[in-house]
Amino acid sequence: MxxxxxxxxxxxxxxxxxxxxxxxxxxxxxxxxxxxxxxxxxxxxxxxxxxxxxxxxxxxxxxxxxRFFTKVQAVEDLWHEILPDEDFLLRPRMSRIYYNGKFFDYPLKASNALKNLGVLEAGRCVLSYAWARVRPPKDQTNFEGWVSARFGSRLYRTFFKTYTEKVWGVPATEIQADWAAQRIKNLSLASAVLNAVLPKRNQTEITTLIEEFQYPKYxxxxxxxxxxxxxxxxxxxxxxxxxxxxxxxxxxxxxxxxxxxxxxxxxxxxxxxxxxxxxxxxxxxxxxxxxxxxxxxxxxLAYRDFLTVALVMPEEAGFPDNWIYVHSPEVNVGRIQNFGSWSPYLVKDGRTCLGLEYFVFEGDRLWTMPDHELVELGKRELHKLGLADPAKVEAGYVVRCPKAYPVYxxxxxxxxxxxxxxxxxxxxxxxxxxxxxxxxxxxxxxxxxxxxxxxxxxxxxxxxxxxxxxxxxxHEEKAAEGPEDGGTGRDAPVIPRAAMSAANEKRGRVGA
Ligand SMILES: Cc1cc2nc3c(=O)[nH]c(=O)nc-3n(C[C@H](O)[C@H](O)[C@H](O)COP(=O)(O)OP(=O)(O)OC[C@H]3O[C@@H](n4cnc5c(N)ncnc54)[C@H](O)[C@@H]3O)c2cc1C
Incomplete structure (x- = not known):
């Protein structure tokens, strides 16, 4: 130098x-x-x-x-000062939960939830909910105990545990309950399921989701x-x-x-x-x-890192959602974006681009995996999920993003x-x-x-x-929208330092 x-x-x-x-x-x-x-x-x-x-x-x-969404007028004005109105698209929001080979509408709808869970599983959810009322978990200071106590362990395992653990990289028992309490408030995924499977129950009011958002066309x-x-x-x-x-x-x-x-x-x-x-x-x-x-x-100060595997596919391999949450525990991928649903200007010639999102720690096995192996992993996981034929992937790219999430x-x-x-x-x-x-x-x-x-x-x-x-x-009033990035995604759980350190020590053991 x-x-x-x-x-x-x-x-x-x-x-x-x-x-x-x-x-x-x-x-x-x-x-x-x-x-x-x-x-x-x-x-x-x-x-x-x-x-x-x-x-x-x-x-x-x-x-x-x-998504470009804000309640701060000065920011909204600035966005439109920087880009002319014709460069913005107003996009409808669509995102579903993928679990056990099924797409769950989000917010959950009674008929769809019942159809996907099946009468038997829906019955089990109700029983496990009833059991949690009679015998609530003793320790409700953590996310798992808090959510299970309110909705039963079955709904907790189906709709909360895996995704939350994928995003934060620590066991849900290590995440403090106040985050759940703050986020879940009067609506949650689980109460929506309960509302769906118990239609006559005194239903909790469902907070409206952000139905549409702005997005620059490129x-x-x-x-x-x-x-x-x-x-x-x-x-x-x-x-x-x-x-x-x-x-x-x-x-x-x-x-x-x-x-x-x-x-x-x-x-x-x-x-x-x-x-x-x-x-x-x-x-x-x-x-x-x-x-x-x-x-x-x-x-x-600790961070959670992130990488995305972008796969170019024929348009028909895409889905109408902007993204889907992947709750399935058998894969590492946490969320899948379909950029064709975000903007037609991002895709071309009858093809779309899927963004497979992996929540990682810098230096762990996924982070250090060579790009071509990550692309292969992405293809395998799409196949495992039954979402797309890996043979149809035309190209794949990897982008790593260190310090994507400041950890609380x-x-x-x-x-x-x-x-x-x-x-x-x-x-x-x-x-x-x-x-x-x-x-x-x-x-x-x-x-x-x-x-x-x-x-x-x-x-x-x-x-x-x-x-x-x-x-x-x-504050984003719609804080109860969904796991991890609900509302505008600006609240995060408090994770004990020891759990973060333990998760970091596991580097190298994370992965497919
Ligand atoms: C997965 C994900 C999804 C998100 N979704 C949304 C969403 O839907 N809507 C939304 O509004 N927000 C979303 N966000 C949040 C949004 O990305 C951030 O809020 C925003 O980019 C933060 O802007 P920033 O300028 O503070 O920091 P950054 O975007 O981190 O920019 C910091 C810049 O500083 C540079 N830099 C760092 N160190 C140095 C150095 N030593 N010298 C010179 N340069 C340096 C970096 O290279 C970088 O370019 C999302 C974030 C993630 C991770």
Missing amino acids: TTAEPAEVDRDTEVVVIGAGPAGLTAAYELGKRGRASTVLEADDVVGGISRSAERDGWRFDIGGH GPGMMWERCRELVEAQGSKVLMRTAATTVRHEAGHAVAVVADTEGVRTEYPCSHVVSSMPISTLLKVMDPPVPPEVQAAADG DDTYKANVQVLRDWLEANAANVHPVGRNGMHKYNNQDHSMYTAMLTVENILGAHHDIWQVNVEAEY
Whole structure:
């Protein structure tokens, strides 16, 4: 490595933005609108972060599927400022649960649930529900006990256990019950089944689902590719393949960010730093370094990682759903997107692209599996599920996404607080924003909103951006929509640290 060369910038105005995902680009764009130049440093070679559109051989697909839905008007307005209305599609939402070779309508409908479960199994569910009323599990402090107590162990095993464990990678007995209590509230998958199989029961009111959502016609990345153009047109710079490696600070302030562009180090002096890089990494690149207890807090933050296997198939191999939840325990795949159902602009020539989603830990067996083996695994699992003929797969691609989910373990809040306190005292002009930037289970809208408020703070306002997604008005009322990503998918369970560590130790034993 060469010595860092200072970039030519105006020290008084320059804001350095770390990351060109939704939060970083929003910050740069909002700054630009107010006449403030910025330099955006992006480690990757595409913009959009987790909300990018991956592109392989002309096929565009999401990391997961990205619905554009928000209750924050300022974000809604910004989406439409960045992309003209004609670039948005309004998509109907359809997603079903796949279990035991059957598709369960979601929300569950009595006739469909009865048909799929069969009279015998439906009867067993009712009996197990009745049993749970008489003899509820003693320990209801965990997800398994809490859900089984309310709906019976049979419904719990059918509709909750496997998917939840796939997503979080720990046994459901390790997930604390308050998440279930918060999420399940007055509607759950299981109460819907109960309502379905016990039609005359005093039914719980069913919260409406988000029935439709907006989607840029070429995928979420289209929003961020356009935003990058706007940011550059404002006179700011977006530097790709440029990873922030050091944040120099002195006398309570950051003075420069050092970044590495393909082996060349450059120093970017700064008046402020808006950082959407993981807050754990941010604290570790401070120079002078943070004290050991702060380092330990940074090391204490955990993540769940994600990879998607995209398979190009004939159109008829697809399904009408945007995605299906795969509850079947015999496969690793957790969810399958059909990108043809998201947007006709994403697919071509009578073919569609299915996105098989695997929830993993970085470094585990699936994560380290060569791409071609993952493609073969995806094909095998489609076959095992009876969903598609593997011989019809024309092409397959793999995209890995580290740190897809910030984990809420029982120490994360205290750890984040240590990091925040240190930043406030030692680098007050470094502003963490976004999802991993703040270690918050934010969707795009809240990630963007933290960036918008941060820009106002840089210009003199005093918003508490840590309250975004905490204040009632930001809460998603439809939190009980479904397992893992219900509502807009911004609540996550608290998982004890010990369980996370045990799951991490099992790396290498995960897999097909
Ligand atoms: C499976 C899945 C499904 C989702 N579905 C939805 C959905 O339906 N709707 C929705 O609104 N949201 C959804 N989300 C959430 C959404 O993806 C995130 O909220 C959003 O992308 C967060 O934006 P961000 O800018 O904070 O962070 P990121 O998207 O993580 O972007 C951070 C950027 O910083 C860069 N970076 C990191 N470190 C450095 C460094 N040292 N130097 C320079 N650059 C760096 C990264 O490369 C990245 O580009 C989903 C997320 C997942 C995982």
